[in-house]
Amino acid sequence: MAKLRKRSKRALKKTRARRSAKKKEVARPKLRKVILQTQTAPGAEYRRVCEIARKLPGVEESSSYGTPALKVRGRFLCRLRSEAEGALAIRCDFLDRQILLQADPDVFFVTDHYLDYPMILVRLDRIRLSALPDLIERAWRMVASPKLVAEHDARHRPSSPSSSS
DSSP: OHHHHHHHHHHHHHHHHHHHHHHHSOOOOOOOOOOOOOSSOOOHHHHHHHHHHHTSTTEEEEEETTEEEEEETTEEEEEEOSSSTTEEEEEOOHHHHHHHHHHOTTTEEOOGGGTTSSEEEEETTTSOGGGHHHHHHHHHHHHSOHHHHHHHHHHHSOOOOOOOO
16 A cells, blocks of 8 residues: 555656646747638639539539639539639549640649649630630539439430421
8 A cells, every 4th residue: 555655656746747847848839720812812714713603503602721612512613723823723534634634735734732633723814715614514513413413414405306297
């Protein structure tokens, strides 16, 4: 029993010593979470992307990593990158990405960060306006639920001409 008391007294002394040492240390500042934000408000090019995307069902404006983004019922579709103003990171499957990169390297590019992700970076100030709707719809189809895609296709399916007898 005496040994137990001695050990607990030693432990108590060590604990008190640690507490007093902590009080003597200089208080470190708490780490702050840094949020990346675009340095300028989204331009007309990004607003055009939003207008096109909002025509698709389930698309909502949101934010991702502190930058303006578009999501389909909470799932990431695209975002305006703060690292390269004007560049849009958008969902794109790997095959389409290779085709786009070869077809127009002045408009489409990929950084090392995005190599393993099904995404491509788009210079909005250089892309043809006629190419945007198709690019956005392809990205939307990757993210949207099959039910949402089926509903969209049913509404926009061209009606077949009726055959006359």
